[in-house]
Amino acid sequence: MVSEYLEQPTEGTPAEVTGSAQPTVIECRSAWVKYGDNPAVKDVTLDFPAKQVTSLIGPSGCGKSTLLRSFNRMNDFIPGIKIEGQILYHGRDLYGREVDPVEVRRRIGMVFQKPNPFPKSIFQNIVWGPMINGLAPRSGRKAWQQELVQRCLEGAALWDEVKDRLHESGLSLSGGQQQRLCIARALAMDPEVILMDEPCSALDPRSTLRIEDLIDELRTRFTIIIVTHNMQQAARVSDLTAFLYEGNLVEHGPTQKIFTNPDQKQTEEYITGRFG
Amino acid sequence: MRALHPGQPWPPTRTDRLFRMLIWSFAAGLLVLCALILWVLVSHSWPALQRFGPSFLWQTTWDPVAEQFGALPFIYGTLLTAAIALAVSVPLSLGAAIFLAELAPTWLRTPFSFVIELLAAIPSIIYGLWGLFVLVPLLKPVQAFLIEHCSWIPLFRGSPYGTGNLAAGLILAIMITPIITAISRDVILAVPRAIREAAYALGATRWETIRGPVLHYGRAGILGAVLLALGRALGETMAVTMVIGNSTKISASLFDPGYTMASLLANEFTEAVGETYVSVLLEIGLILFVLTIVVNALARLLLWKVTRDAGEAMKE
Ligand SMILES: Nc1ncnc2c1ncn2[C@@H]1O[C@H](COP(=O)(O)OP(=O)(O)OP(=O)(O)O)[C@@H](O)[C@H]1O
Ligand SMILES: [Mg+2]
Numbered sequence: 001m002v003s004e005y006l007e008q009p010t011e012g013t014p015a016e017v018t019g020s021a022q023p024t025v026i027e028c029r030s031a032w033v034k035y036g037d038n039p040a041v042k043d044v045t046l047d048f049p050a051k052q053v054t055s056l057i058g059p060s061g062c063g064k065s066t067l068l069r070s071f072n073r074m075n076d077f078i079p080g081i082k083i084e085g086q087i088l089y090h091g092r093d094l095y096g097r098e099v100d101p102v103e104v105r106r107r108i109g110m111v112f113q114k115p116n117p118f119p120k121s122i123f124q125n126i127v128w129g130p131m132i133n134g135l136a137p138r139s140g141r142k143a144w145q146q147e148l149v150q151r152c153l154e155g156a157a158l159w160d161e162v163k164d165r166l167h168e169s170g171l172s173l174s175g176g177q178q179q180r181l182c183i184a185r186a187l188a189m190d191p192e193v194i195l196m197d198e199p200c201s202a203l204d205p206r207s208t209l210r211i212e213d214l215i216d217e218l219r220t221r222f223t224i225i226i227v228t229h230n231m232q233q234a235a236r237v238s239d240l241t242a243f244l245y246e247g248n249l250v251e252h253g254p255t256q257k258i259f260t261n262p263d264q265k266q267t268e269e270y271i272t273g274r275f276g
Numbered sequence: 277m278r279a280l281h282p283g284q285p286w287p288p289t290r291t292d293r294l295f296r297m298l299i300w301s302f303a304a305g306l307l308v309l310c311a312l313i314l315w316v317l318v319s320h321s322w323p324a325l326q327r328f329g330p331s332f333l334w335q336t337t338w339d340p341v342a343e344q345f346g347a348l349p350f351i352y353g354t355l356l357t358a359a360i361a362l363a364v365s366v367p368l369s370l371g372a373a374i375f376l377a378e379l380a381p382t383w384l385r386t387p388f389s390f391v392i393e394l395l396a397a398i399p400s401i402i403y404g405l406w407g408l409f410v411l412v413p414l415l416k417p418v419q420a421f422l423i424e425h426c427s428w429i430p431l432f433r434g435s436p437y438g439t440g441n442l443a444a445g446l447i448l449a450i451m452i453t454p455i456i457t458a459i460s461r462d463v464i465l466a467v468p469r470a471i472r473e474a475a476y477a478l479g480a481t482r483w484e485t486i487r488g489p490v491l492h493y494g495r496a497g498i499l500g501a502v503l504l505a506l507g508r509a510l511g512e513t514m515a516v517t518m519v520i521g522n523s524t525k526i527s528a529s530l531f532d533p534g535y536t537m538a539s540l541l542a543n544e545f546t547e548a549v550g551e552t553y554v555s556v557l558l559e560i561g562l563i564l565f566v567l568t569i570v571v572n573a574l575a576r577l578l579l580w581k582v583t584r585d586a587g588e589a590m591k592e
Contacts, residue, residue: 072477079382106479116470118489128488129478182474189478 022049025193025223026071026108030085033066033075040066042247043085048193048240053215053224055234055255058244059270064227067244068195070094071225072108073101106133109186113198115178117170117185122162125170125181126152126188133189148188156184157214176207183214194218196226200233212237231271235259243267313565321559323551332559338524340544345556347563349524353441353534354564357516358509360445360530361452366502368449369456376457377464378486389461396454404518407447412438412519415446419531434531437521442530444520448512452505459504463497464490496579503575510568513538537564 026048033041040063048054056064066075073094075081087094094104117125127145130136137144149166153159158180162173170181179199186194196215200208208230215224215237228234234241234255241258243250243266251258251267262268288296318325324332328345335346376388419436426432434440467490475485491498521533522543537560548554 074473074477077476102479102481105477110473110477112470112473112477114470116468116474118471118474119493129480132484132488133479185474185478 022051024048025050025090026225027088027091028067028085029088031067031070031087032082032084033063033070034082034084035066035078036080036082040247041070041244044244044247044249046242046249046252048223048225050223051220052239053219053226053237054240054242055238056225056227056242056244057229057231057234057270058250060229062244063247064244065197068197068225068227069110071193071195072105072110074105074110076101106189107191108193108195109189109191111179111182111186111194111196111199114202115175115182117173117178117181119169119171121167122153122170122173122181123149123166125185129185129189135189152184152187153181155187155218156180157210157217158184174207176203176210179203179207179211180214183211183218187218191222193223193225196224198227198229201229208233231259231273243270245270314562317558317562317565321555321562324555324559327552328556332556333563336526340548340553343550343552345552347537347560349526350535350537350540350560351563351567352526353444353520354510354536354538354567356441356534357444357448357520357536358506360442361448361509362502362506364446364449365453365456365505369453369501370460370498372453372457373460373464374486376461378482378490389458392454392457396458400451400512400515401518403447403451404515407443407515407519408439411446412443414438415443423531430528431530434527434529436531437533439519439521439533440529440531441520441527441534444516444534444536445530447515447519448509451512451515452509455505455508456498456501459501460494460498463494463501466497467493499575499579503572506571506575507568510571511538511564513542517542537561537567 024047028044028046031041031044031046032039042063044067056068058064069075070083070087071089071094075083083095089104089108093099118128120128123145126149127136130148150159150163153162158177161177162168162181165172170178173181179202183194183199200211203211212233215226218224219239226234226238238255240253241255242252243258243262243264245266251262251264253263258267259271262271324345328335332345332347333351334348335344336348337344337346338349339345372392376385376392380388416436416438419432419438419442422432423434423436464486471489471493472485475489480488516536517539520535520539522535522539523533524535525532527534540560541557541564545554545557548557
């Protein structure tokens with residue numbers, strides 16, 4: 001059974017580089033991701049500890065999205081994609097033959113760059129995922145849905161704004177609200193990891209701050225990996241930062257250190273805005 | 277450069293004005309054309325309208341010699357064959373469209389799509405001939421079997437002629453399938469990747485993604501395709517005339533011969549003698565015209581309701 005296979009708790013290797021005491025949830029070992037023959041991610045070895053926010057930074061085209069999307073097998077749909085090396089989830093190969101990608105995506109949720117709510121009601125946006133995945137109980141479904149919607153919207157700091165209009169279209173919300181709806185939708189699956197690919201790049205500064213506050217609240221319950229182009233954002237929200245350049249991992253460590261005293265000159269130059 | 281004053285509309289240039297007039301005249305031309313058709317139909321069917329009144333719609337006798345006319349058999353035949361066509365064609369076309377857009381291997385998509393578009397371009401007389409020489413003989417044994425074993429259902433009574441309502445409905449289904457398939461395929465392909473990715477990221481399988489968000493997103497377009505096809509099915513003349521059997525009797529059986537408004541016009545218009553007969557046929561034409569408009573209006577209403585219920589802004 002695939003679900004059992006993924007469910008079995010295993011000892012994660014303690015993250016040595018980061019010095020974090022948390023067990024590792026996702027781990028790349030010499031991971032390569034290639035589009036046909038073009039490598040977009042080259043030989044990356046990187047740990048993501050549990051209940052920590054890790055940000056992936058680097059200039060445009062350096063492979064951040066590619067790497068992020070290989071954690072929930074979102075790249076599977078791209079023809080010609082090749083993954084080499086290993087990407088482990090709780091010590092087990094995410095690309096092993098016995099792994100069902102659908103099962104992976106139930107546990108590893110994702111929030112995209114552009115808010116992409118379904119053109120359905122706010123309510124429907126949230127319950128659809130759990131419903132198709134059979135998470136709803138057989139009886140008392142209505143009450144269960146209501147409770148779920150409220151819990152997720154509260155979790156995404158959106159409840160107060162939309163509680164009177166749950167049956168209006170998700171598209172009737174502002175961009176920032178839509179993005180929080182997408183976060184709420186991801187929370188509804190109760191994932192272990194949430195991947196975010198530039199979740200604020202389409203938002204104004206106020207909405208951005210709200211999302212950042214939200215990430216701060218979610219960090220105690222979820223493992224979060226966030227791609228961002230905004231250096232202040234990386235500094236504000238993340239515990240750990242990884243800097244990628246042309247597909248290579250240049251440096252990885254506590255955010256504090258990366259931003260104040262990086263080991264590599266390249267990292268410093270990128271962070272201070274001298275290139276990229 | 278002309279100065280722009282805040283609050284004033286942008287002053288149109290001469291080409292702007294010319295262009296606008298041109299567009300307006302095209303749009304107006306279409307309306308005028310529609311009105312002219314209606315006027316011709318009404319004025320020429322006026323004698324019949326006066327003589328038979330509204331009861332023409334539900335009279336079932338058709339006897340040109342005795343000048344007894346009723347439109348019901350033809351209205352019934354038109355609606356019945358169109359309904360058979362939709363019932364057969366919609367699931368088939370949707371399946372084909374989903375296959376083409378989502379599942380078919382890439383090397384198969386282009387040739388497959390090409391063939392389907394080719395099918396849409398075949399003249400209807402060819403479909404009629406094919407129906408007569410291939411479909412009808414194929415239907416005979418099937419009908420005989422159904423009549424023998426299932427005749428407790430009124431739909432399956434009568435004699436296994438092959439020709440009749442069922443044959444006409446099936447021919448129509450075959451004719452409209454390429455239309456629905458081609459448009460639905462384009463609609464499905466136009467569903468943004470972001471919508472699919474949202475579904476996949478929630479742990480939806482491919483099928484759940486298609487059945488849920490993809491079809492939901494494309495439903496207005498697919499409904500539009502079905503309507504276009506329905507319009508064609510209601511008005512199709514030649515192929516239907518060849519296989520429907522041309523009987524003015526109303527029958528609940530799918531196997532009995534029937535008649536549609538379009539095929540009645542094709543068959544009898546050239547032989548119609550006398551003012552009443554001709555104007556009766558034009559009234560049939562008028563009913564067909566109005567029926568098409570009503571069907572379209574209903575469909576628009578449905579479309580509007582569907583999109584409004586989802587609270588979705590119409591994006592067209
Ligand atoms: N679908 C694809 N097919 C082929 N090459 C791709 C594809 N997607 C990305 N690439 C290539 O892979 C490399 C990494 O792209 P990726 O999208 O991961 O960069 P990124 O770091 O997320 O950039 P950005 O900050 O602009 O989002 C780029 O050189 C890009 O051209
Ligand atoms: Mg990217």
